[in-house]
Amino acid sequence: MAWETVIGLEIHSQLNTKSKIFSGASTEYGAEPNTQACAVDLGLPGVLPVLNKEAVNMALRFGLAVNAKINQRSIFARKNYFYPDLPKGYQISQFEIPIVGKGAIGISTKEGGAKMVGITRAHLEEDAGKSIHDLYEDYSAIDLNRAGTPLLEIVSEPDMRSAREAVAYAKKIHALVQYIGICDGNMQEGSFRCDANVSIRKKDTEELGTRTELKNINSFKFLEKAINIEIERQQDILEDGDTVVQETRLYDAEKDETRSMRTKEEANDYRYFPDPDLLPVDIENELLTEIKNSLPELPTEKKNRFVSEFGLSDYDAENLTAQKPLADYYEAMLNDGAEAKVSANWVMGELSAALNKNQIDVQDSPISAKELSELVKRIGDDTISGKIAKDVFKAMWEGNGRVDDIIQNQGLKQMTDVGAIEGIIDGIIANNSEQVEQFKAGNTKLLGYFVGQVMKVTQGKANPKQVNQILNDKLS
Amino acid sequence: MHTLSVAELSKSLKNKEFSSVELTQHYLDRISHSDLNAFITVTDDLALSQARAADAKLANGSGSVLTGIPFAHKDIFCTKGVKTSAGSKILDPFISPYDATVSHKLNIENLVMLGKTNCDEFAMGSSNENSFYGPVKNPWNKTMVPGGSSGGSAAAVAGRLTPFATGTDTGGSIRQPSSLCGITGIKPTYGRVSRYGMIAYASSLDQAGPLTQTAEDAALVLNAIAGFDEKDSTSALRDVPDYTKTLRDSIKGLKIGIPKEFFSEGLDSSVEKVITESIKEFETMGAKLQEISLPNSAYAIPTYYIVAPCECSSNLSRLDGVRYGYRCEDPKNMDDLYLRSRSEGFGDEVKRRIMIGTYALSAGYYDAYYLKAQKVRQLISEDFKKAFQNVDIIMGPVSPTTAFELGAIKDPVSMYLADIYTLSANLAGLPGMSIPAGFSNNLPVGLQMIGNYWSEEVLLNAAHQFQTQTDWHSVLPENI
Numbered sequence: 001m002a003w004e005t006v007i008g009l010e011i012h013s014q015l016n017t018k019s020k021i022f023s024g025a026s027t028e029y030g031a032e033p034n035t036q037a038c039a040v041d042l043g044l045p046g047v048l049p050v051l052n053k054e055a056v057n058m059a060l061r062f063g064l065a066v067n068a069k070i071n072q073r074s075i076f077a078r079k080n081y082f083y084p085d086l087p088k089g090y091q092i093s094q095f096e097i098p099i100v101g102k103g104a105i106g107i108s109t110k111e112g113g114a115k116m117v118g119i120t121r122a123h124l125e126e127d128a129g130k131s132i133h134d135l136y137e138d139y140s141a142i143d144l145n146r147a148g149t150p151l152l153e154i155v156s157e158p159d160m161r162s163a164r165e166a167v168a169y170a171k172k173i174h175a176l177v178q179y180i181g182i183c184d185g186n187m188q189e190g191s192f193r194c195d196a197n198v199s200i201r202k203k204d205t206e207e208l209g210t211r212t213e214l215k216n217i218n219s220f221k222f223l224e225k226a227i228n229i230e231i232e233r234q235q236d237i238l239e240d241g242d243t244v245v246q247e248t249r250l251y252d253a254e255k256d257e258t259r260s261m262r263t264k265e266e267a268n269d270y271r272y273f274p275d276p277d278l279l280p281v282d283i284e285n286e287l288l289t290e291i292k293n294s295l296p297e298l299p300t301e302k303k304n305r306f307v308s309e310f311g312l313s314d315y316d317a318e319n320l321t322a323q324k325p326l327a328d329y330y331e332a333m334l335n336d337g338a339e340a341k342v343s344a345n346w347v348m349g350e351l352s353a354a355l356n357k358n359q360i361d362v363q364d365s366p367i368s369a370k371e372l373s374e375l376v377k378r379i380g381d382d383t384i385s386g387k388i389a390k391d392v393f394k395a396m397w398e399g400n401g402r403v404d405d406i407i408q409n410q411g412l413k414q415m416t417d418v419g420a421i422e423g424i425i426d427g428i429i430a431n432n433s434e435q436v437e438q439f440k441a442g443n444t445k446l447l448g449y450f451v452g453q454v455m456k457v458t459q460g461k462a463n464p465k466q467v468n469q470i471l472n473d474k475l476s
Numbered sequence: 477m478h479t480l481s482v483a484e485l486s487k488s489l490k491n492k493e494f495s496s497v498e499l500t501q502h503y504l505d506r507i508s509h510s511d512l513n514a515f516i517t518v519t520d521d522l523a524l525s526q527a528r529a530a531d532a533k534l535a536n537g538s539g540s541v542l543t544g545i546p547f548a549h550k551d552i553f554c555t556k557g558v559k560t561s562a563g564s565k566i567l568d569p570f571i572s573p574y575d576a577t578v579s580h581k582l583n584i585e586n587l588v589m590l591g592k593t594n595c596d597e598f599a600m601g602s603s604n605e606n607s608f609y610g611p612v613k614n615p616w617n618k619t620m621v622p623g624g625s626s627g628g629s630a631a632a633v634a635g636r637l638t639p640f641a642t643g644t645d646t647g648g649s650i651r652q653p654s655s656l657c658g659i660t661g662i663k664p665t666y667g668r669v670s671r672y673g674m675i676a677y678a679s680s681l682d683q684a685g686p687l688t689q690t691a692e693d694a695a696l697v698l699n700a701i702a703g704f705d706e707k708d709s710t711s712a713l714r715d716v717p718d719y720t721k722t723l724r725d726s727i728k729g730l731k732i733g734i735p736k737e738f739f740s741e742g743l744d745s746s747v748e749k750v751i752t753e754s755i756k757e758f759e760t761m762g763a764k765l766q767e768i769s770l771p772n773s774a775y776a777i778p779t780y781y782i783v784a785p786c787e788c789s790s791n792l793s794r795l796d797g798v799r800y801g802y803r804c805e806d807p808k809n810m811d812d813l814y815l816r817s818r819s820e821g822f823g824d825e826v827k828r829r830i831m832i833g834t835y836a837l838s839a840g841y842y843d844a845y846y847l848k849a850q851k852v853r854q855l856i857s858e859d860f861k862k863a864f865q866n867v868d869i870i871m872g873p874v875s876p877t878t879a880f881e882l883g884a885i886k887d888p889v890s891m892y893l894a895d896i897y898t899l900s901a902n903l904a905g906l907p908g909m910s911i912p913a914g915f916s917n918n919l920p921v922g923l924q925m926i927g928n929y930w931s932e933e934v935l936l937n938a939a940h941q942f943q944t945q946t947d948w949h950s951v952l953p954e955n956i
Contacts, residue, residue: 087799
């Protein structure tokens with residue numbers, strides 16, 4: 001049977017305000033437990049919340065960046081449930097009227113597909129504290145530093161049809177919130193968290209299948225895995241003639257499985273009602289205009305510019321603009337005079353690989369944009385070959401100096417003396433008469449063998465273009 | 477000294493007739509000999525040290541009109557370093573680490589806190605019988621209730637155990653005990669006084685105000701505690717007038733509306749007589765009387781008993797035994813910790829309202845109860861808006877009866893009727909006041925005055941003018 005997957009994402013993006021959404025306590029990550037929780041965050045009797053305007057401005061930045069309808073009067077509501085890391089016994093959130101209404105964002109996948117994903121809403125809310133169950137044997141511990149940290153919950157329409165698309169969407173939102181400076185995007189620290197609603201239905205049918213909500217996903221890799229596992233699980237159930245149970249499932253990265261956390265019947269009745277401690281949030285037109293004017297170039301705009309201005313492919317442009325720091329790095333190289341396509345290959349290839357391998361952010365790269373640009377320029381002016389350039393890159397990464405010094409000191413400058421190369425090639429032809437005969441008999445694949453021999457003798461320094469040309473001349 | 481009003485004490489302190497320490501000690505002695513059970517906590521040492529600080533200010537002339545005046549806080553205002561119980565077992569162990577804005581405002585004027593007064597648990601009650609610390613006795617007759625929920629504050633002022641006290645009024649909790657104890661009490665417009673640090677019962681209805689001997693005292697205290705507070709988003713960003721300035725204005729031509737719905741079945745006839753006579757007194761003073769109608773006021777009780785429980789069911793969720801307050805012994809697991817801490821920590825009436833509110837907010841019932849109640853609340857407000865197009869002030873009884881016997885009303889719904897005339901001012905957010913208007917069977921009767929939004933000065937002016945023509949406010953219970 002052919003199945004179609006339907007995915008919607010709920011993304012919790014921690015807003016990087018200095019203080020909490022309803023109190024003056026700091027939001028800094030990593031402080032000693034319970035040192036950044038004031039009377040309001042502790043939910044002491046009698047305390048009252050006061051809305052942090054900066055959080056509102058950040059939500060508006062997001063709303064305007066995805067062309068969403070802004071609700072110029074939104075309401076905070078209480079979501080009531082008991083849990084020890086929820087000090088007031090309710091979370092202040094938005095329910096019926098969120099600050100950001102319907103919007104949309106474009107995504108494109110490696111397969112070349114491009115589509116718009118609808119954003120249902122984005123609302124402001126406060127984060128809960130953290131329960132720590134493995135610190136003591138007989139009891140749980142609670143850290144309320146995170147309690148009251150502002151969150152923007154971004155809810156998508158069920159518009160994604162594969163795990164790939166879901167990841168592409170999540171990455172797009174991840175890039176966007178960093179572009180517009182409202183979230184640091186740090187998934188390890190929980191600043192950016194995804195829950196996925198997954199269901200499947202028979203292909204070419206309209207009605208949605210029963211969905212499950214996947215939680216505890218803290219990387220894009222796990223998002224893709226968790227969704228794919230869940231799709232398979234649901235397919236097995238339906239193909240056995242059973243029904244999918246609406247429930248919340250926890251993704252276990254270690255076991256690479258999802259397991260039931262609670263079913264719909266066990267779900268809380270949150271008893272939402274408008275929070276009488278807070279006034280409706282009224283947004284003036286002037287504020288919207290001011291925020292709109294303060295938005296930077298957004299990822300999609302930047303991507304389109306990279307395509308038209310630098311002649312990059314859609315996919316390359318998408319990749320380069322996914323992270324603002326990476327895009328900035330790339331543009332700095334071009335401003336320094338490096339060629340666009342070669343630079344793109346180096347940034348997405350060697351540089352990204354090295355950064356990933358060493359888990360370093362591009363801002364902290366040991367090779368600056370200017371240095372990498374010099375390297376690209378040395379390839380362009382035939383000082384070194386692309387292959388040698390990889391060795392130079394390694395040396396630069398290890399801090400062995402600047403491009404020209406490394407080329408000089410290690411004698412890596414490309415050999416472009418035609419006479420010298422010819423001499424070497426003559427010697428190789430003389431010593432490999434058997435291969436020459438086979439080549440002449442039509443086994444042209446052997447050209448690679450001869451090139452290899454030349455490179456061996458010249459330690460890779462011969463200009464590959466010249467070597468190919470001379471070999472072809474001499475062997476024909 | 478204890479028969480003097482705040483205004484009179486202020487003059488005496490300024491004239492060095494006695495010191496704040498002497499005055500404070502006098503009240504502390506009276507409290508220690510009292511059997512009213514009006515106080516949950518008496519802060520002797522703190523009071524005397526505050527009195528010494530006040531005396532130093534008075535000596536160098538830097539004090540305000542209230543400097544050195546002793547007072548008592550309803551035990552629902554958070555007071556730093558002092559037990560703040562809200563009359564509940566669940567907060568019996570709670571020492572507040574911070575001051576409510578009202579406390580802070582009185583502290584910076586160097587008033588002297590004698591202690592924390594008894595009240596119905598979390599301000600839920602009309603007789604002060606719902607307190608973990610036992611009922612308060614009415615100074616006029618110690619077998620009677622003082623009213624509630626600010627019963628301890630009202631009894632303490634009436635029994636002259638303090639010159640004035642603070643209170644909170646969610647459905648009548650300042651006005652009704654003021655009426656039953658024969659004192660003056662004002663609930664300001666919602667948003668006039670900060671709610672920060674006032675333990676919440678129903679956030680959209682709660683409002684703090686003073687319980688005093690006279691309208692002039694109420695004006696003096698309201699001057700000190702009113703005003704915008706950046707810590708309370710629902711407090712109003714608007715100027716506060718000097719309420720003492722307009723007290724002496726003539727009330728000639730004041731248009732008084734008398735809602736016929738406040739004189740219907742259920743109103744004790746001797747109470748009605750007192751109220752009618754006191755309103756006539758205003759007419760003698762030049763005011764114009766006019767019958768009005770508040771057609772939706774009949775729905776005030778059912779509306780209030782949806783809105784207030786809904787809000788309280790959520791407000792009281794923080795009392796979970798996890799971070800502060802009462803925790804049950806040896807909880808087996810998380811659910812057991814919640815269940816037993818709350819079951820053992822809350823009293824019956826509080827549990828009843830939490831359950832009503834939880835039910836009314838549940839999926840499938842929200843529209844029928846909460847939303848409907850909000851709509852009716854809107855209608856009640858509209859009634860008042862219409863009425864205030866023609867009148868300056870509305871007058872009627874505070875309570876359908878005088879003080880009743882301790883233990884007499886066992887049925888909660890009958891008890892709810894005690895607030896029938898006071899609830900609508902809370903639902904509409906309007907200022908309301910109770911002033912002594914006479915006696916019925918040797919028990920005081922209070923006249924209720926309801927004003928338009930932000931018109932506290934109109935209420936205080938009318939009340940003060942009434943008190944210059946009558947002396948009901950200065951009649952004392954026996955043995956005072």
